[in-house]
Amino acid sequence: MTLLGNFALWVALLLGAWASITALTGRWQDRPAVASAIVRSTYGVWIALLVAMVALWKGLFAHDFNIEYVAAYTSRNLPDSYIFSALWAGQKGSLLFWAAVLATFGALAQFTASKRYQDLMPYVAGVTLGVTAFFVIVMLFGGANPFDRLPFTPPDGRGLNPQLQNPGMVIHPPMLYLGYIAITIPFAYAIAALMSRRLDTGWIHAIRRWSLVAWLFLAIGITLGMWWAYVELGWGGYWAWDPVENASLLPWLTLTAFVHSVMIQEKRGMLKKWNMGLVVATFLLSIFGTFITRSGVIASVHSFTQSNVGYFFLVFLVVVGVLSFTLLYTRWDHLESETQLESMASREAAFLFNNLALVGIAFSVLWGTVFPILSEAVRGTKITVGPPFFNRVNIPLGLLLLALTGIGPLIAWRKASAQNLLRQFTWPVATGLVGTVAALAVGIRDFYVLMALGLGAFVTGTVVQEFGRGVRARIRMHGEGMFSALIGLVGRNRRRYGGYIVHVAIVVYFVAFAGMAFKVTEEVTLKPGESTELRSPFGHTYTLTSLGVSQYEALNRIVSAATIEVTRDGKPLGRITSEKRQHVDSFGQKSFEPSTEVGIRSDLREDLYIVYAGSIGGTEESSFAFSINPLVWWVWFGGVLLVIGGLITMWPGGGITQAAPKRQSAQPGYAVSMAGTTAEE
Amino acid sequence: MDRRGFFLRAGALGATALVASPARAQDPGADRLRVPGAVQRRTSVTDAQNDETVKAIERRMKCTCGCNLDIFTCRTTDFTCGTSPELHKEVVALLEAGNTPDEVVAAFVAKYGEEVLMAPIPEGFNLTGYLLPGAALLVAGSILTTVLWRRHRMAQVAEPMEAGVGGAPPPVAGASADELARLEEALQEVER
Numbered sequence: 001m002t003l004l005g006n007f008a009l010w011v012a013l014l015l016g017a018w019a020s021i022t023a024l025t026g027r028w029q030d031r032p033a034v035a036s037a038i039v040r041s042t043y044g045v046w047i048a049l050l051v052a053m054v055a056l057w058k059g060l061f062a063h064d065f066n067i068e069y070v071a072a073y074t075s076r077n078l079p080d081s082y083i084f085s086a087l088w089a090g091q092k093g094s095l096l097f098w099a100a101v102l103a104t105f106g107a108l109a110q111f112t113a114s115k116r117y118q119d120l121m122p123y124v125a126g127v128t129l130g131v132t133a134f135f136v137i138v139m140l141f142g143g144a145n146p147f148d149r150l151p152f153t154p155p156d157g158r159g160l161n162p163q164l165q166n167p168g169m170v171i172h173p174p175m176l177y178l179g180y181i182a183i184t185i186p187f188a189y190a191i192a193a194l195m196s197r198r199l200d201t202g203w204i205h206a207i208r209r210w211s212l213v214a215w216l217f218l219a220i221g222i223t224l225g226m227w228w229a230y231v232e233l234g235w236g237g238y239w240a241w242d243p244v245e246n247a248s249l250l251p252w253l254t255l256t257a258f259v260h261s262v263m264i265q266e267k268r269g270m271l272k273k274w275n276m277g278l279v280v281a282t283f284l285l286s287i288f289g290t291f292i293t294r295s296g297v298i299a300s301v302h303s304f305t306q307s308n309v310g311y312f313f314l315v316f317l318v319v320v321g322v323l324s325f326t327l328l329y330t331r332w333d334h335l336e337s338e339t340q341l342e343s344m345a346s347r348e349a350a351f352l353f354n355n356l357a358l359v360g361i362a363f364s365v366l367w368g369t370v371f372p373i374l375s376e377a378v379r380g381t382k383i384t385v386g387p388p389f390f391n392r393v394n395i396p397l398g399l400l401l402l403a404l405t406g407i408g409p410l411i412a413w414r415k416a417s418a419q420n421l422l423r424q425f426t427w428p429v430a431t432g433l434v435g436t437v438a439a440l441a442v443g444i445r446d447f448y449v450l451m452a453l454g455l456g457a458f459v460t461g462t463v464v465q466e467f468g469r470g471v472r473a474r475i476r477m478h479g480e481g482m483f484s485a486l487i488g489l490v491g492r493n494r495r496r497y498g499g500y501i502v503h504v505a506i507v508v509y510f511v512a513f514a515g516m517a518f519k520v521t522e523e524v525t526l527k528p529g530e531s532t533e534l535r536s537p538f539g540h541t542y543t544l545t546s547l548g549v550s551q552y553e554a555l556n557r558i559v560s561a562a563t564i565e566v567t568r569d570g571k572p573l574g575r576i577t578s579e580k581r582q583h584v585d586s587f588g589q590k591s592f593e594p595s596t597e598v599g600i601r602s603d604l605r606e607d608l609y610i611v612y613a614g615s616i617g618g619t620e621e622s623s624f625a626f627s628i629n630p631l632v633w634w635v636w637f638g639g640v641l642l643v644i645g646g647l648i649t650m651w652p653g654g655g656i657t658q659a660a661p662k663r664q665s666a667q668p669g670y671a672v673s674m675a676g677t678t679a680e681e
Numbered sequence: 682m683d684r685r686g687f688f689l690r691a692g693a694l695g696a697t698a699l700v701a702s703p704a705r706a707q708d709p710g711a712d713r714l715r716v717p718g719a720v721q722r723r724t725s726v727t728d729a730q731n732d733e734t735v736k737a738i739e740r741r742m743k744c745t746c747g748c749n750l751d752i753f754t755c756r757t758t759d760f761t762c763g764t765s766p767e768l769h770k771e772v773v774a775l776l777e778a779g780n781t782p783d784e785v786v787a788a789f790v791a792k793y794g795e796e797v798l799m800a801p802i803p804e805g806f807n808l809t810g811y812l813l814p815g816a817a818l819l820v821a822g823s824i825l826t827t828v829l830w831r832r833h834r835m836a837q838v839a840e841p842m843e844a845g846v847g848g849a850p851p852p853v854a855g856a857s858a859d860e861l862a863r864l865e866e867a868l869q870e871v872e873r
Contacts, residue, residue, distance in 0.1 A: 235750065235758040242749065342836045344829050352829070356821055364814030371801075371810045379806055384743050386751065386799035393814055521736075523757060525725035551715045560720040580720045593761050594720070613760045615720045618713050623726050625757045 002067060002147040005055035009136055009145075012048040012103070015041050016133035023126025024195070038122045038129075039110050045132055046107040049100040053087070056096060056146050060086055066153040069093055069146045075159035076586040077556035082160050085170040088177070089160055091294060091309060092139065092146035097174070098290075099135035102181045106132060109185045109210070117206050123192030124185075131184050138312045156586050159556065162595035165583075168228030176221025176248055180286045182214035183251060186258075187283035190276055194327045199272065199334045204265055207279075211259055212650035218252040219646065223639035234596045234611050236521065236627045238635060239513075241390040246369045247289030250362050254282040257358035260351050260408075267413065268348060269338025273328075274355070276335060280324045285362075287317045292369070343415035350408040357401040364393050399451050402510055405503050406432075406459035409466060424465075431461025452514040456507040463500045470497070494648050501645030508638035515631025523613070527621045536628040538605050543567045547575065548620045549612075556591075558582045562612035562622050566601065576601050578612035578624070607632045729773045730756075738772050738782045742789050742797050751799050 019041035022028060028035040056069070060083050065071040073086040073093070088094040106128030113121055139145050163169070186207040193203035225245065226238035239245060258278040264271045295310020341348050368385050375383045410424040435457025439450050467489070474485035490497040518537035526532060528548035535541050547563040560580040566573040576599035585591045599610040606628050613623040714720065729735055739753035746764035748755050752772070756765035775785040789797050801807040 233758065235754045240750075340836065341829055341832045344826075344833045349829050352825060353822070356818065356825060360814065360818035360821070363817060367814050368810065375801070375806065375810070382794065382796040383801040383807070384749075384796050384799055385801065385810065386743065386749070388741065389800035389810070392800070393811060397814070397818065521757065523726040523730045549714060549720070560714065596758075596760065611757070612720075613757075615714060616725055620714065621725070622720075 001055045001059045001062075001064065002149055005052045005059075005147040006145070008048045008052035008055065009140060009147075012045045012052070012099070013133055013136040013140065015048065016045045016129040016136065019045075020126045020130035020133055023122045024130065026195070028122050035122045038125050042103070042106045042110050042125050042129060045129055046100075046103040049096070049103045049132070049136075052147075053096055053100045056093060057084070057087060059147075060084075063157070065155070065157050066149050067146075068148045068150050071150060071154050071157040073157070073160055075157040075556065075591065077584075078157075078160055079165075079555060081167075081170060082165050085164070085173075086160055088173050089164050089169075090146075092144045092148075094173070094177070095135055095139050095144050095309070096146050098177055098181060099132050099139070101174075101177060102128065102132050102135065102184055105181055105185055106188075109188070113206065117189075117202065120189065120192040120196055120198060120203065120206070123195050124188040127188035127191050128184055134312075134316055138309055142309045142312045144309050159583060159585060159591045162557075162581060162583050162592050163232055166228060166232045168224055168232065172221060172224035172228050174221075175217055175224055179214050179216075179218030179221050180248075180251065180289065182210060182217055183255070183283050183286045185210040186214065186279050190279040191324065191327065194276070194331045197331065197334055199331065201266055201269065204262055204275070208262070209650050209652075211255060211262070212646065215252065215255045215259055216643065216646040216650065218248065218255065219642055220639070222248050222252060223636070223642070227636060227639075230632070231598060231600065234598050236519070236598075236609050236611075236625075236629055237516065238632070241368070241387045243369050244289070244293050246365050246390075247285075247292045250289065250366055251282045251285040253358050253362040253365070254278055254285060257355045257362075258282060260358075261355050264348050264351055270341070270348065271352075272335040272337060273332065276328055278355075278359075280321075280328065284317060284321050284324070285366075287313060287320065288366075291317055345411060345416045345421060347408060347411045347413045347416075350404065350411050354401070354404040354408050357397060357404055361394060361397045361401060364397060365390070368393065395448050398510070399448070399455060402452070402455045402459060402506070405506055406455065406462040409462055409500065409503070427465050428458050428461035431464075432458030435460075446517055449514045449517050452510045456511045459503055459507045463504050466500055467497070490648060494651055494653075498645045498647070498649030498651075501648060502642055503645075505638045505642035505645055508634050508641060512631045512634035512638060515634070516629065518630050519627060521625060521627040523623065523625050525616065525621060525623045532626070534626050534628060536606055537630050540568050540606075542608060542626075542628070543570075544610075544624075544626060546620075546622060546624075549615060549622055556583055556585075558584065560612075560615070562615075562624070564599065564610055564624070566608060573601060573608075576608065576610050578610045580612055580614065602633050604633055606630045730769065734782060735769070735772055735776065738776075738785050739769065741786055741799055742768070743799055744768060745793060745797065 019038045022034065023038045028038055056067075059067045059070050060074055061080075063070065063074070063076055069090060069092050070086075073089045074083050078086070086093065088097045106125065109124060109128065110121060113124070117124075189203045189207045189210075193199055222245075225248065229240070230236075230238040255278075258275060261271050261278065262275055265275050291310055291313035294313060343349070368390050371385050372383055375381060406428060410421075410428065412420055416424075432454050436450055436454030439453040444450055444453070467486070470489040471482060471485045474480055474488055475482065478485070478488070480488060520534065520537065522532070522534055524532045524544075526544075526546035528546050531543055531545040533541055533543050543566070545565040545567075547565055549560055549562045551558065551560045553559070558581070560582075561577045562579070563575050563577045565575050578599035579597040580594050581597060582590060582594045583592045596611060596613075599612075601608040607630075609627040609629050611625040611627075613625055615622045736753050739756075740751045742752050744750055744752050744755035744762065744765045745768065746755065746759075746762050748759060748762065750758065752765050752768045755762055756769055759765070771789075772785055775788055776782075780788065786798070795801065801810060803811050
């Protein structure tokens with residue numbers, strides 16, 4: 001298998017490098033056979049890397065511990081699902097996974113490309129294959145070959161880190177990788193447009209769906225990462241402003257800015273330079289994230305083992321950055337706007353400020369992430385930039401963004417009149433004020449929480465108003481029922497109404513984040529039968545009674561399970577178990593430090609979060625950390641809503657609804673409805 | 682095994698069980714765990730561990746074990762860490778010695794360096810860390826507003842010139858002012 005794997009990597013490298021160099025040097029122009037060969041190379045590289053990936057999976061499932069990667073990340077007693085996910089558990093395997101997925105996306109981009117963009121596609125292939133070849137180079141020459149063999153064959157492997165033995169970790173990294181990797185396709189189109197000087201809005205249309213795919217996968221990956229951190233790491237939170245978490249947020253923020261500003265280019269032919277810059281910056285940030293994760297240059301709980309691989313990425317980042325921005329500079333004059341902004345009170349202006357806020361937050365997160373390095377370089381003093389710093393700097397910016405989320409959709413394109421503004425803003429502003437007053441009335445005094453709730457209500461008011469008007473208009477025009485009108489409305493303009501659903505998801509996130517300001521944590525030691533009480537921010541009293549600890553053996557671990565009986569305000573809620581797991585290899589030897597599995601009881605208001613800290617003196621007298629985490633359920637709900645909104649936005653089709661043609665066929669002639677009357681021509 | 686041997690062994694086992702059972706029942710360690718090493722913890726929770734002042738101080742400082750978590754989070758999360766419980770004891774000792782929370786933090790900085798803080802002290806070069814993102818956003822926002830305002834003014838000047846003398850809108854046959862307003866609104870709705 002290693003022979004086949006290495007062979008496949010070499011095929012991918014040679015084919016990819018040839019096609020990339022030929023494409024980017026333009027030696028295919030006026031030579032259709034060469035252009036076709038370049039495009040076909042994407043399929044060749046894709047197959048080669050799929051073969052390499054399958055070869056590694058074969059080694060993993062066959063327990064071929066002579067392969068260093070297999071011995072390092074699996075063991076004989078590892079469940080199959082985690083053997084499957086071990087492919088991306090380590091540095092080397094994840095590089096192969098990345099290259100294979102990128103090759104898949106590259107091939108898919110060629111396969112699905114419209115003929116309108118035929119002259120761009122060799123360039124697109126050149127970029128995707130160039131990036132793919134770079135990843136293969138890192139594997140073959142950066143000491144990261146997943147097919148490296150050991151000089152001996154150990155009887156068993158080391159096994160997978162217990163924290164990675166979680167369903168979230170089976171899907172979270174691939175989702176994040178899919179997001180990071182999909183960014184390469186819009187970047188490839190942007191470079192293709194710059195190189196070919198075809199800088200009309202054509203390339204923008206070509207990448208619309210790819211941008212949304214990348215955005216959506218990044219969002220899913222980030223949310224799943226939050227969920228994994230919450231259920232697995234045991235610290236009772238889901239976001240710690242860790243450098244690797246930040247690295248995933250950065251391209252998502254710039255991509256979010258892009259999916260907004262690209263609408264201005266599509267509708268008004270403006271912001272061409274800005275959009276091009278955003279696509280390039282997003283790609284560079286995705287590589288920056290890879291550099292952070294794999295170099296160990298910034299301390300992070302998520303980092304892979306420190307290695308030289310990071311420096312390959314640093315060089316790649318610098319080279320691609322310089323080349324891309326140089327190319328952009330040489331095409332600067334071709335990127336002039338077709339129209340000018342007409343009014344400050346326009347959606348274009350609102351979107352510009354929205355972009356500014358998003359890029360500002362991205363800059364602030366990037367700045368905080370690299371500030372320890374800068375501080376050490378300038379002052380020679382090591383410092384820590386942790387959650388208190390990021391919260392202080394980013395919460396005001398986040399609230400500004402939340403406000404703009406509501407303001408943008410309320411203002412008309414080109415120019416909004418004072419009357420129009422009054423009509424649009426009255427109801428949402430009133431909703432926002434009601435939300436703030438209601439929060440004050442229930443005793444909330446934290447300024448940021450009040451702002452989050454008030455602005456959340458304002459944005460929700462905006463969205464409800466937009467849906468309400470659209471539904472009413474359809475009922476009036478087509479005589480539909482409310483539900484049919486709602487479906488028809490969303491189906492007619494998926495991008496707009498899908499976007500509004502995403503806005504609601506963002507509100508849900510903000511409100512849920514604000515909830516964590518009221519988190520309660522207590523540490524308690526209990527003997528079996530003893531109880532303690534915990535008061536929640538919603539005024540409930542939880543009684544927690546220890547039922548003792550049971551120990552048993554599972555497939556690859558010895559489990560110590562502490563069970564707590566829970567009542568809320570005297571009503572029994574059931575039992576919650578938190579575990580300590582000592583993982584062992586197939587010979588029964590300890591393979592990792594003991595890990596903790598938290599016990600969680602979740603409802604719409606709050607989570608009861610139980611961590612079994614350990615037992616005193618080897619008895620069943622146990623210490624626990626009990627937390628009440630408000631509104632956490634809403635974080636996951638926000639994630640689901642965001643995915644639904646994202647899927648609606650990117651779903652193919654839309655436009656004319658079924659109802660409209662029926663109406664036209666029933667009433668010949670051109671009908672204009674004004675003030676409830678129909679005038680027929 | 683013959684019949685005699687079987688009964689002898691069974692008798693011996695039964696006698697052992699009879700002797701051992703009362704002893705186990707009276708043993709204070711009857712609730713001892715079978716594999717205690719997997720869940721071992723040295724001490725019970727103290728009142729200081731739940732003290733809000735202690736928690737607040739610990740959240741401001743990083744555990745020095747290399748985990749990147751603050752002391753409070755580390756000691757309530759990573760129960761294999763031997764460093765955070767010791768740092769917790771230091772915090773409690775300093776508070777019991779009459780220090781204020783800020784003095785406790787200062788004592789930690791003196792002992793472990795500035796790196797022990799979860800956020801840098803907002804002074805000197807560190808101020809750039811706090812202020813630069815906001816300042817950059819403010820400057821960019823001001824520039825954007827200025828540019829947009831100029832373009833807005835230019836568009837306002839150009840509008841009457843395009844519309845004709847006196848800024849009167851070009852006539853539209855058969856449409857009242859009210860209808861035109863509704864048409865404009867409908868067009869804006871379509872454009873959205």
